[in-house]
Amino acid sequence: MDLDLVRQLAQESDTKIVLFVMDGLGGLPHPETGRTELEAAWTPRLDNIARDSSCGFTMPVGYGITPGSGPGHLALFGYDPLVYTIGRGVLEATGIDFDLQPSDVAARGNFCTIDAAGKITDRRAGRIATEQSAQLCARLAKIELPGVQTFVEPVREHRFVLVLRGEGLSDQVKDTDPEKLGAAPLSAEPSVETGAATAVLVNRWLEQAREMLAGEEQGNMVLLRGFARRPSWPSMPETFNLRAAAIAHYPMYRGLAKLVGMEALTVGPKLEDSIATLRENWNRFDYFFVHYKYTDTAGEDGDYDRKMETLREVDDGIEGLTDLNPDVLMITGDHSTPATMAGHSWHPVPFMLRSRWGRSDECESFNEVQLLKGSLGTFPAKEAMPLAMAHAGRFRKYGA
Amino acid sequence: MDLDLVRQLAQESDTKIVLFVMDGLGGLPHPETGRTELEAAWTPRLDNIARDSSCGFTMPVGYGITPGSGPGHLALFGYDPLVYTIGRGVLEATGIDFDLQPSDVAARGNFCTIDAAGKITDRRAGRIATEQSAQLCARLAKIELPGVQTFVEPVREHRFVLVLRGEGLSDQVKDTDPEKLGAAPLSAEPSVETGAATAVLVNRWLEQAREMLAGEEQGNMVLLRGFARRPSWPSMPETFNLRAAAIAHYPMYRGLAKLVGMEALTVGPKLEDSIATLRENWNRFDYFFVHYKYTDTAGEDGDYDRKMETLREVDDGIEGLTDLNPDVLMITGDHSTPATMAGHSWHPVPFMLRSRWGRSDECESFNEVQLLKGSLGTFPAKEAMPLAMAHAGRFRKYGA
Numbered sequence: 064m065d066l067d068l069v070r071q072l073a074q075e076s077d078t079k080i081v082l083f084v085m086d087g088l089g090g091l092p093h094p095e096t097g098r099t100e101l102e103a104a105w106t107p108r109l110d111n112i113a114r115d116s117s118c119g120f121t122m123p124v125g126y127g128i129t130p131g132s133g134p135g136h137l138a139l140f141g142y143d144p145l146v147y148t149i150g151r152g153v154l155e156a157t158g159i160d161f162d163l164q165p166s167d168v169a170a171r172g173n174f175c176t177i178d179a180a181g182k183i184t185d186r187r188a189g190r191i192a193t194e195q196s197a198q199l200c201a202r203l204a205k206i207e208l209p210g211v212q213t214f215v216e217p218v219r220e221h222r223f224v225l226v227l228r229g230e231g232l233s234d235q236v237k238d239t240d241p242e243k244l245g246a247a248p249l250s251a252e253p254s255v256e257t258g259a260a261t262a263v264l265v266n267r268w269l270e271q272a273r274e275m276l277a278g279e280e281q282g283n284m285v286l287l288r289g290f291a292r293r294p295s296w297p298s299m300p301e302t303f304n305l306r307a308a309a310i311a312h313y314p315m316y317r318g319l320a321k322l323v324g325m326e327a328l329t330v331g332p333k334l335e336d337s338i339a340t341l342r343e344n345w346n347r348f349d350y351f352f353v354h355y356k357y358t359d360t361a362g363e364d365g366d367y368d369r370k371m372e373t374l375r376e377v378d379d380g381i382e383g384l385t386d387l388n389p390d391v392l393m394i395t396g397d398h399s400t401p402a403t404m405a406g407h408s409w410h411p412v413p414f415m416l417r418s419r420w421g422r423s424d425e426c427e428s429f430n431e432v433q434l435l436k437g438s439l440g441t442f443p444a445k446e447a448m449p450l451a452m453a454h455a456g457r458f459r460k461y462g463a
Numbered sequence: 464m465d466l467d468l469v470r471q472l473a474q475e476s477d478t479k480i481v482l483f484v485m486d487g488l489g490g491l492p493h494p495e496t497g498r499t500e501l502e503a504a505w506t507p508r509l510d511n512i513a514r515d516s517s518c519g520f521t522m523p524v525g526y527g528i529t530p531g532s533g534p535g536h537l538a539l540f541g542y543d544p545l546v547y548t549i550g551r552g553v554l555e556a557t558g559i560d561f562d563l564q565p566s567d568v569a570a571r572g573n574f575c576t577i578d579a580a581g582k583i584t585d586r587r588a589g590r591i592a593t594e595q596s597a598q599l600c601a602r603l604a605k606i607e608l609p610g611v612q613t614f615v616e617p618v619r620e621h622r623f624v625l626v627l628r629g630e631g632l633s634d635q636v637k638d639t640d641p642e643k644l645g646a647a648p649l650s651a652e653p654s655v656e657t658g659a660a661t662a663v664l665v666n667r668w669l670e671q672a673r674e675m676l677a678g679e680e681q682g683n684m685v686l687l688r689g690f691a692r693r694p695s696w697p698s699m700p701e702t703f704n705l706r707a708a709a710i711a712h713y714p715m716y717r718g719l720a721k722l723v724g725m726e727a728l729t730v731g732p733k734l735e736d737s738i739a740t741l742r743e744n745w746n747r748f749d750y751f752f753v754h755y756k757y758t759d760t761a762g763e764d765g766d767y768d769r770k771m772e773t774l775r776e777v778d779d780g781i782e783g784l785t786d787l788n789p790d791v792l793m794i795t796g797d798h799s800t801p802a803t804m805a806g807h808s809w810h811p812v813p814f815m816l817r818s819r820w821g822r823s824d825e826c827e828s829f830n831e832v833q834l835l836k837g838s839l840g841t842f843p844a845k846e847a848m849p850l851a852m853a854h855a856g857r858f859r860k861y862g863a
Contacts, residue, residue, distance in 0.1 A: 091820065091822060092822075092823055097823070124861055124862075125464055125468075125846070125849070126464065126842065126843075126846035126849045126850050126853075127464070127846065127849035127850045127851075127852055127853035127854075127858055128464070128472070128849070128853070128858070128861045129853065129858060129859075129860045129861060130860070130861055130862060131860050131861060131862035131863040132862075132863070133862045133863060134861055134862040144861075144862065145468070148862065149862070151863065154862075154863050404820065407860060408820070408853075409850075409853040409858070410822050411822075411838075431822060431838075432823075432824070432825065435824060435825070435836065435838055440840055441839075441840055
């Protein structure tokens, strides 16, 4: 649904909506047993919820599209992931919970290695250790530019974030990464005229970086990509007319929630931490996004059995959430991460929505086979939030 | 999916995709038995494939829209048939495998009959025989225009194609067919100013045609419609980043495939010819469109039993294709042609996609009733190609 229409329809209510995201939830059949992780896992409580829910599958972005975490979550927050896109630099800053200001310009950086002639011999500097990278970042953070504050924050291995803060900066600057070996790092060039002044500053920064790193065997130069500013999107709390909280431990998901204007609560890494935080803040918000990471981690590792275990872990703990009896409870994922593929995939994602006003179907349990009987079918993930709003009595009638 | 997004996501791979189109595949229940052609036909091999596939239905163009061959196929090639439309003249030229150049202007022609006063008495000249029409075309082909080459190619019965080839031609010329009896054929008029010079040429051609045909009892004049140029669409091989071949015997389908940039291989009329050509060219391409015409012909003839037989014929021969073990095999139609309707219809079209990475469902056989259990539901035909790309590992992740 278009956010302008959401804004027209949204009305206040004292109802509560919970979106529980099991990251990378959907799976594929195990080649030996023919059963998906959800089919095989022991999840009696989730199955019980499915019997009381309207069930189906979400399509995160579109047919055949494998989403990254950004698009997958934005869709669940009600934002069309083909319209609301995030520049690489901003996503990287978001991923380390860096508090980007609206006028900041962020770029993703790589330490790389160049030879005596200045040609790139390794675009990733041998994937130097995060600790070593952090030391190089601390060195580069001392570079000074006229009228502009700089931040150089380590991410992981050879990756870092460069943030420029000041007046009149532009993100219209091209990548300095030639994306091939044997070529020299490029100078920063404006992609349009308005980026010219910022490109000059970036080049001054690059010159100093080159001097400071000259003695390193690995990581004696840097490459910058994806110059971007924080997008100025409609705020979710304003658009949907509700107080929205994110309960997510990992910086990437906290960052995504903050980009749409949610308040990111402080929370520990475990499911029980999330549920405790949810219970403590129950009266302060109308909408809660609760993130569970480990289904995805197990899927990414190609570990079918561990993914099953994480599903059971959620099942074991879910009553701490369902006890609160939210008016609308959605349980789903941001994308599928089948253990057999050891990575994100395009497959539709199991979804259930429990509410007093839901239309029942005949799903007996929460898995990819039973949900085919669901009343919701396969629908765009960006429509989950409008569905929740309706079931929560938070949408007024359209037309008369 | 938007083709710009396809271009962003497409990546190389050594996987193979086969699209096997049974023209006019979908059917309707026989009024006596209540079973569709696919339900009644003996198709154990197709049923086996269905058990291993992700199943569903394609919607060729939209709810309630009965597609012609053009839109039905373009959708399966990944082109939105409501965006990528083909002018009538070009479609007619395509249908006879005429090799249109980008600057050519083509129009569909009808021989018609006019009376002594110049008024139309028969818009189709009594549907004169194709042979007679061909003779008249040969006569008209001798007309000369200054600076412009002309081609007059017979199609069938009273229909022919006129092609103008030269510099600076425009397709902004209105139809000369008044579409009613008792009126005189119209002069060619430009639809916008840029068509003026071409309209003058067309009128000179029409004058000479009138003189040359004056002695004929039937077909003593012509009507021209649908002036059009070959569309300059994104090339399928470039957009999807693969080598694409069409294995189709009938000119219309070869022509459609060539319009999107596929290489049309030479092939005989039978299924075994198609499969032999597929096998011979297996290593030369990444994507194969294989066309089977006779399901549609039987449907168009309202011949339920013969449509059943054609389905059985496909089933008998399909192993020559499945033996090759393509990474992605899609079996579907371009539209439905129920024998009970003796024509194309708007009904969704049976579809199955077999791949190592497909999500299974509980379809026991390949027919309109079983496929309702499919995991793909009813989806736009233009999304079949993105789905195939994903299952073939040919799409990279969207966003991070």
